[in-house]
Amino acid sequence: MDLDSTFSALADPTRRAILARLALGEATVMELAKPFDMTQPSISRHLKVLEGAGLIVRRAEGTKRPCRLAPDGIAAIDQWLTMLRTVLSQNYDRLDDVLATMEAPEAQKDKP
Amino acid sequence: MDLDSTFSALADPTRRAILARLALGEATVMELAKPFDMTQPSISRHLKVLEGAGLIVRRAEGTKRPCRLAPDGIAAIDQWLTMLRTVLSQNYDRLDDVLATMEAPEAQKDKP
DNA sequence: TCTCTATATAGCAGATAAGTTATATAGAGA
DNA sequence: TCTCTATATAACTTATCTGCTATATAGAGA
Numbered sequence: 001m002d003l004d005s006t007f008s009a010l011a012d013p014t015r016r017a018i019l020a021r022l023a024l025g026e027a028t029v030m031e032l033a034k035p036f037d038m039t040q041p042s043i044s045r046h047l048k049v050l051e052g053a054g055l056i057v058r059r060a061e062g063t064k065r066p067c068r069l070a071p072d073g074i075a076a077i078d079q080w081l082t083m084l085r086t087v088l089s090q091n092y093d094r095l096d097d098v099l100a101t102m103e104a105p106e107a108q109k110d111k112p
Numbered sequence: 113m114d115l116d117s118t119f120s121a122l123a124d125p126t127r128r129a130i131l132a133r134l135a136l137g138e139a140t141v142m143e144l145a146k147p148f149d150m151t152q153p154s155i156s157r158h159l160k161v162l163e164g165a166g167l168i169v170r171r172a173e174g175t176k177r178p179c180r181l182a183p184d185g186i187a188a189i190d191q192w193l194t195m196l197r198t199v200l201s202q203n204y205d206r207l208d209d210v211l212a213t214m215e216a217p218e219a220q221k222d223k224p
Numbered sequence: 225t226c227t228c229t230a231t232a233t234a235g236c237a238g239a240t241a242a243g244t245t246a247t248a249t250a251g252a253g254a
Numbered sequence: 255t256c257t258c259t260a261t262a263t264a265a266c267t268t269a270t271c272t273g274c275t276a277t278a279t280a281g282a283g284a
Contacts, residue, residue: 008241012241012242014242038243039243039244039245041243041244041245041246042242042243042244044240045241045243046242049241061253062250062251062252063250063251064251
């Protein structure tokens with residue numbers, strides 16, 4: 001539910017790749033570490049970050065710690081984005097007003 | 113298009129608040145700075161980050177620099193999330209298999 | 225031109241992040 | 255029990271972030 005840590009966790013390409021990998025199914029730490037050309041402790045910490053952000057969950061299976069995605073984390077971001085998207089689309093309704101206000105001719109990129 | 117900077121930009125509560133504020137319509141730097149109990153230079157830098165992430169655009173109007181949201185930035189995140197969500201939902205289809213694999217009794221939270 | 229307002233930039237301090245190596249823990253199996 | 259494998263933790267380095275203050279720039283208006 002903490003958007004700070006959630007977005008922050010997603011800001012790292014390695015962590016996004018880990019999530020993408022986990023989207024294909026459960027994986028252990030070693031399995032996750034393999035494709036990343038990075039030491040195991042580094043991956044372990046990335047996983048800790050992802051877990052802290054509520055994006056993955058871990059279980060214990062003997063000496064292994066398989067990880068999988070936690071759908072709730074995705075839902076949290078989704079919710080915030082939906083909020084922003086909603087207000088944005090409401091804005092589109094008054095886009096004409098906005099454009100009317102934009103009379104300054106310079107520094108305009110997308111004026112048709 | 114750079115997910116690193118986009119997610120990173122969203123990881124800060126002040127910046128998310130700025131975006132929420134901008135969702136209501138254009139605002140100048142001073143207008144944005146006002147509610148945040150933060151100095152103007154700090155806000156300026158936050159805006160620079162948001163602009164760099166492609167989340168806002170700015171124009172010049174005299175001495176003012178009104179900002180507004182850049183829908184494309186939102187779209188980029190949306191796209192990535194949709195990808196993840198899609199694979200996730202595909203995963204749900206084989207949820208039974210996954211649950212069958214999860215035989216270790218400890219550290220299970222969500223087993224019904 | 226002088227001055228005021230709006231914004232940007234520079235430079236600094238403290239906090240946080242990401243990677244590394246070395247080491248600890250803990251379960252499996254001989 | 256001894257050892258191997260899987261993972262976690264600690265300590266350290268380097269880089270980046272965030273806030274601040276002080277200062278520069280640039281347009282508006284008298």
